[in-house]
Amino acid sequence: xxxxxxxxxxxxxxxxxxCILFTAVILGLLGMVSGYLISLxxxxxxxxxxxxxxxxxxxxxxxxxxxxxIVGSIIMIAMASLIGIPIGMLAGIYLAxxxxxxxxxxPVRFIADVQTGVxxxxxxxxxxxxxxxxxxxxxxxxxxxxxxxxxxxxxxRTTEEMLLLVxxxxxxxxVALGATKARTILRVVVPxxxxxxxxxxxxxxxxxxxxxxxxxxxxxxxxxxxxNPSRPFPSLTVQIYHAAMxxxxxxxxxxxxxxxxxxxxxxxxxxxxxxxxxxxxxxARAAR
Amino acid sequence: MVKTEHPTAERGHARANREAPQxxxxxxxxxxxxxxLNPDIAPGRNGQNPVHLPTTTPTxxxxxxxxxxxxxxxxxxxxxxxxxxxxxGKHRALHGITMQIPAGKVTxxxxxxxxxKSTLLRSFNRLNDLIENVRVEGRIRFQGQDIHDRKVDVIRxxxxxxxxxxxxxxxxxxxxxxxVYALRIGGERRRRVLDEVCEKSLRSAALWDExxxxxxxxxxxxxxxxxxxLCIARAIAAEPEVLLMDEPCSALDPIATGKVEExxxxxxxxxxxxxxxxNMQQAARVSDYTAxxxxxxxxxxxxxxxxxxxxxxxxxxxxxxxxxx
Numbered sequence: 175x176x177x178x179x180x181x182x183x184x185x186x187x188x189x190x191x192x193c194i195l196f197t198a199v200i201l202g203l204l205g206m207v208s209g210y211l212i213s214l215x216x217x218x219x220x221x222x223x224x225x226x227x228x229x230x231x232x233x234x235x236x237x238x239x240x241x242x243x244i245v246g247s248i249i250m251i252a253m254a255s256l257i258g259i260p261i262g263m264l265a266g267i268y269l270a271x272x273x274x275x276x277x278x279x280x281p282v283r284f285i286a287d288v289q290t291g292v293x294x295x296x297x298x299x300x301x302x303x304x305x306x307x308x309x310x311x312x313x314x315x316x317x318x319x320x321x322x323x324x325x326x327x328x329x330x331r332t333t334e335e336m337l338l339l340v341x342x343x344x345x346x347x348x349v350a351l352g353a354t355k356a357r358t359i360l361r362v363v364v365p366x367x368x369x370x371x372x373x374x375x376x377x378x379x380x381x382x383x384x385x386x387x388x389x390x391x392x393x394x395x396x397x398x399x400x401x402n403p404s405r406p407f408p409s410l411t412v413q414i415y416h417a418a419m420x421x422x423x424x425x426x427x428x429x430x431x432x433x434x435x436x437x438x439x440x441x442x443x444x445x446x447x448x449x450x451x452x453x454x455x456x457x458a459r460a461a462r
Numbered sequence: 463m464v465k466t467e468h469p470t471a472e473r474g475h476a477r478a479n480r481e482a483p484q485x486x487x488x489x490x491x492x493x494x495x496x497x498x499l500n501p502d503i504a505p506g507r508n509g510q511n512p513v514h515l516p517t518t519t520p521t522x523x524x525x526x527x528x529x530x531x532x533x534x535x536x537x538x539x540x541x542x543x544x545x546x547x548x549x550x551g552k553h554r555a556l557h558g559i560t561m562q563i564p565a566g567k568v569t570x571x572x573x574x575x576x577x578x579k580s581t582l583l584r585s586f587n588r589l590n591d592l593i594e595n596v597r598v599e600g601r602i603r604f605q606g607q608d609i610h611d612r613k614v615d616v617i618r619x620x621x622x623x624x625x626x627x628x629x630x631x632x633x634x635x636x637x638x639x640x641x642v643y644a645l646r647i648g649g650e651r652r653r654r655v656l657d658e659v660c661e662k663s664l665r666s667a668a669l670w671d672e673x674x675x676x677x678x679x680x681x682x683x684x685x686x687x688x689x690x691x692l693c694i695a696r697a698i699a700a701e702p703e704v705l706l707m708d709e710p711c712s713a714l715d716p717i718a719t720g721k722v723e724e725x726x727x728x729x730x731x732x733x734x735x736x737x738x739x740x741n742m743q744q745a746a747r748v749s750d751y752t753a754x755x756x757x758x759x760x761x762x763x764x765x766x767x768x769x770x771x772x773x774x775x776x777x778x779x780x781x782x783x784x785x786x787x
Binding site (some may be wrong): 274366 | 592618620621625633644648693706
């Protein structure tokens with residue numbers, strides 16, 4: 175018995191050690207990537223990055239900043255979210271709550287899964303064909319639509335998964351009190367899953383915030399601060415891409431700084447949303 | 463949604479007889495006892511006694527009539543079932559239940575797991591509509607109205623029947639919002655009314671003193687017993703006429719159970735309570751009438767005292783004394 179017990183304890187220690195090791199590996203990789211980014215980028219992050227437009231090589235003030243890209247990205251991601259989140263959430267609610275007796279659910283779920291795996295450049299070409307060619311010019315609408323197209327299946331599937339995790343007891347209790355199905359979903363099911371649905375939405379936003387390829391074919395990019403989405407629209411990622419392609423050292427330093435800004439923007443958005451949720455009581459719900 | 467059939471009486475009986483197990487084949491153990499029905503159980507007393515009458519030739523006859531005690535005939539009924547059958551897909555869970563629930567009393571449904579108690583309870587407010595492939599036959603009447611009738615608004619039906627579940631299921635909202643949920647969905651917005659109903663319901667559920675200082679905190683922070691009493695308060699707040707309780711104490715400790723039982727006891731007269739329970743002592747303590755069910759059939763139904771002290775059927779006696787089930 176003594177030997178067996180030592181053996182079992184040894185095995186337990188070994189498994190525990192392996193778990194720690196691999197967690198450390200993952201965290202280490204994350205730390206390396208962000209450490210590398212910060213070490214390369216932090217020196218170039220200055221006020222000018224946020225306040226100046228890009229300046230071409232040879233002109234006075236070269237290389238300028240990324241102001242138009244930062245603003246453009248925020249606007250375009252906001253537009254994409256306004257289109258993508260409602261559609262995605264409603265589709266997710268349909269899949270989770272209404273589809274059980276419908277022939278439509280299987281195909282919708284399958285298409286959403288395939289859509290998640292479509293290379294983003296394909297989405298860009300689709301946007302080009304559908305919204306750039308007919309409108310006659312590259313434009314911000316097409317860029318936002320392409321990003322929304324990427325968001326919708328992500329939001330739909332996470333919403334579905336999270337709603338299915340809500341205990342059936344909630345639905346039964348609500349229906350037994352005389353609530354209609356729609357009211358049950360709106361007042362009980364969705365609020366109960368809201369915290370985790372928000373997490374899914376944040377992941378979807380982070381995903382599209384980093385997209386470049388679909389924007390190259392749709393919004394194209396612009397060197398000016400743009401507020402009219404009917405014209406070619408600037409974005410941070412496309413500007414990072416162009417800056418990184420330039421042979422000048424200043425341009426590549428600006429690219430590193432841009433990546434750091436992008437990461438910081440997503441981080442700030444995440445923290446803000448989470449704090450807001452906690453303040454409004456959703457954090458406590460999500461934790462349970 | 464659920465397919466509902468309304469066969470004529472003849473059709474219903476013919477089917478019941480066709481599907482009844484033949485004597486001598488794979489009969490469940492309870493059948494031989496049922497065959498020698500107690501002579502006390504005469505059918506047709508006052509035309510009220512809902513004994514399931516065998517209507518066909520002796521060869522087809524299935525002695526499935528339940529033992530219904532005479533006292534029930536004297537009661538006023540609020541709910542009744544007539545040869546009610548329920549199928550989950552191909553599996554038949556209820557084999558023609560005919561019983562009447564007396565108004566203003568506490569009726570306990572007892573029986574071993576899987577005997578159909580909960581299914582029957584959930585049929586009263588048509589909660590089984592939520593489950594796919596459920597098909598029902600026969601009738602359930604609430605205040606004389608067939609609840610499966612097309613004209614019946616199931617939402618209004620459910621508002622008249624509060625339900626308390628086995629697992630306490632407060633919504634992830636504040637205690638106040640939980641209690642007034644039924645009013646909210648009814649469109650009530652007046653703060654004063656909501657507060658009043660909340661206090662009244664929580665007092666009825668003997669919970670007010672414990673939670674009055676934290677009405678606006680999450681209901682999920684309460685203890686299990688408090689959560690279950692909150693669910694009762696939530697059901698009462700809708701001012702139902704019938705309270706359906708599905709093993710309301712099975713997840714509670716003895717002290718919380720005691721509180722909920724006192725509450726059920728206090729609710730009699732005001733509400734008609736139907737309670738499903740696995741706990742025989744609980745049935746004996748809180749109920750006026752007890753129905754013993756077995757394998758989807760009603761076996762014996764009568765005043766709680768008779769069922770536990772002087773049951774008419776041997777099978778009931780075996781169950782209530784703990785010899786089987």
